[in-house]
Amino acid sequence: MLKIWTRYHHSIWSGILLAIRVLVGFGAQKIVAVFYGPVGTTLFSHFQNFIALFTQPIQDAAGNGLINAFPKKSLARAQVVGATIIILVFLTFSSGLILLISTQFNQSFYSFSLHNWLLIIPSLLLFCFGLIVSAIYVIQQKLKLYSFIILGQWSIFFISVLFVDLQLNHFLIYWLTLQAVFSLFLILPVRSYLKIDLKIDNKVKSHFKQFLLMALTVWISSKWVDYYVREFAIEQYGTIQTGLWQSVVRISEAYRGLVISFLFLTLYPLVAQKLGEAKTVVESFKKFYGIYVVVSILSLIMIFQFNDLILRILYDTQYAEAGGLLQAQVIGDLFAFLAFPFTIFLIASVKTKAYIITELVSALIFVTLITAQFELGIEVLVYAHIVRFFFYAIMVSVIGLKSLSDVR
Numbered sequence: 001m002l003k004i005w006t007r008y009h010h011s012i013w014s015g016i017l018l019a020i021r022v023l024v025g026f027g028a029q030k031i032v033a034v035f036y037g038p039v040g041t042t043l044f045s046h047f048q049n050f051i052a053l054f055t056q057p058i059q060d061a062a063g064n065g066l067i068n069a070f071p072k073k074s075l076a077r078a079q080v081v082g083a084t085i086i087i088l089v090f091l092t093f094s095s096g097l098i099l100l101i102s103t104q105f106n107q108s109f110y111s112f113s114l115h116n117w118l119l120i121i122p123s124l125l126l127f128c129f130g131l132i133v134s135a136i137y138v139i140q141q142k143l144k145l146y147s148f149i150i151l152g153q154w155s156i157f158f159i160s161v162l163f164v165d166l167q168l169n170h171f172l173i174y175w176l177t178l179q180a181v182f183s184l185f186l187i188l189p190v191r192s193y194l195k196i197d198l199k200i201d202n203k204v205k206s207h208f209k210q211f212l213l214m215a216l217t218v219w220i221s222s223k224w225v226d227y228y229v230r231e232f233a234i235e236q237y238g239t240i241q242t243g244l245w246q247s248v249v250r251i252s253e254a255y256r257g258l259v260i261s262f263l264f265l266t267l268y269p270l271v272a273q274k275l276g277e278a279k280t281v282v283e284s285f286k287k288f289y290g291i292y293v294v295v296s297i298l299s300l301i302m303i304f305q306f307n308d309l310i311l312r313i314l315y316d317t318q319y320a321e322a323g324g325l326l327q328a329q330v331i332g333d334l335f336a337f338l339a340f341p342f343t344i345f346l347i348a349s350v351k352t353k354a355y356i357i358t359e360l361v362s363a364l365i366f367v368t369l370i371t372a373q374f375e376l377g378i379e380v381l382v383y384a385h386i387v388r389f390f391f392y393a394i395m396v397s398v399i400g401l402k403s404l405s406d407v408r
Contacts, residue, residue, distance in 0.1 A: 013143035018261055020147060022254055024154045026314050028175065029250055031161060033315040036168050038243025041315070042234060043110065045246040047172045049227045051124065054095045056223050058128050060215035062087040063135040065208045070139045072207075078197035079204045084132050085196060087208065092128055110169055119173060123180035130183025136190040145189060153182040210352055217356045221363035229370055229381070237378045244322040245378050247315045252329045255303070256336060259296070263344045267292075271348040282404055289341050296337040304330045328382035335389035342400030354399045362392040 032040040062084040069080045112120065137146040157178050166174060187194070233242040270284055303310060307326040311319045346355045369384035376383065 013147060014265060017143055017147045017150065018258065020150055022258065025254060027158060030314060033319065038318070039239040040168055041243035041246050042239045043168060044172065045250065046230050047110070049223065049230060051176060052223050053099070053227060054092055054124055054128055055131060057091045057215040057219045058088050059131050060218060061091065061208065061212045063131050065211035066132065066135045067138050069207050075204055075207060076197065078195045079200050081194055082196045082198045083200050083204050083208050086198065087212065088128055088132060092125065112169060116169065116173060120176060123177045126180040126183050127176065130186055133183065133186045133190060136193050140190065140193065142189070149182065149185055153178060210350065213352055214355060217359050221359040225363045225367060229367065232370060233378065233381060241378045244319060245325055245381055247311060247319045248322050248326045248329050251310065251314060251326065252333055256333060259337060259340060263340055267341055267344050268348050271345055285345065285404060292341060293338065297334070300330050300334050300337065325379065325382050328379070329385060332382065332386035332389045335393040339389065339393040339396040342396040345400050345403065346396070349403060351403060358392060358395045358399065361395065362388050365391055
């Protein structure tokens with residue numbers, strides 16, 4: 001047992017950290033559902049999406065690029081850290097400028113005052129910097145310490161919101177500022193690794209370029225699409241119906257996120273390490289995919305069957321009426337699950353162009369179907385989800401299978 005722990009302790013703590021994040025996510029959604037209802041679910045999801053417009057590209061481009069670059073001796077570490085800071089500033093400014101031009105800071109959904117924004121904006125910047133710092137914990141394999149810090153942060157959050165009656169706007173601000181404050185605690189144990197050199201050579205620039213391209217693709221095809229579609233849903237169907245739909249989307253995103261994380265921990269290193277061994281990588285992928293598909297189908301059948309119970313447990317009794325939406329969402333997620341291993345293969349084999357095209361085309365299909373003004377009500381959102389991932393699965397699997405045949 002000790003040998004197993006010694007060998008796999010980093011992966012075990014990765015799993016623990018992932019479990020904490022999932023439980024925290026559902027815990028926060030549960031509190032919002034009970035205290036503020038479907039309207040609160042809509043606005044909380046939209047606020048989280050607003051924050052993700054800043055954090056997602058920073059996490060994917062700067063954070064993941066930093067993790068990948070740090071072990072490489074050919075890249076100067078101080079320049080690598082410096083490059084992540086430059087990317088952070090560039091992406092934060094870009095997101096802020098787009099939101100400013102589109103008048104999102106005057107969004108009537110929240111009614112934030114000027115004082116609120118003066119607290120939100122610096123908290124957001126500090127939170128974004130904390131994402132880069134958290135990457136250092138991954139690099140240095142300090143996930144145990146990181147997990148305990150995160151656990152402490154969210155313990156304070158849940159205890160305080162259960163005993164303090166907050167208005168929804170104040171709840172949203174508190175949710176963000178607490179994470180920003182704990183970013184300061186994250187810095188202290190790893191500050192010696194944060195030496196910065198802003199004179200970046202071409203090797204470092206070239207390294208971060210592929211991460212930046214993929215991050216911007218996800219930024220457009222996922223976060224901006226989600227933000228736009230949710231605003232469309234609020235305007236077309238109201239905050240209550242949108243809140244019920246968002247409960248379904250949040251559940252779907254949670255288990256899809258778990259699957260993607262699992263694939264990055266298992267399939268990604270398997271493919272990346274064996275790309276030079278043609279026969280081995282094809283056989284390993286086939287074996288992995290066969291087991292993965294069986295487990296995925298069985299898991300989704302359980303969610304489809306017990307949709308009502310899942311919504312009641314994770315949200316509240318009034319959310320049970322969204323059971324039909326969850327069942328339709330699960331059908332779309334089946335196609336997504338079938339596609340994900342091929343997506344991981346494209347990323348591991350650095351098929352950046354194919355990855356970008358498939359992501360953008362699937363996003364275009366999704367938005368086009370939703371805005372086509374079909375007389376279907378809010379159900380059009382989950383039907384569009386099904387069609388999106390049906391075509392995504394076809395595109396990715398065709399490209400993936402061709403790439404596998406080329407490897408032979």
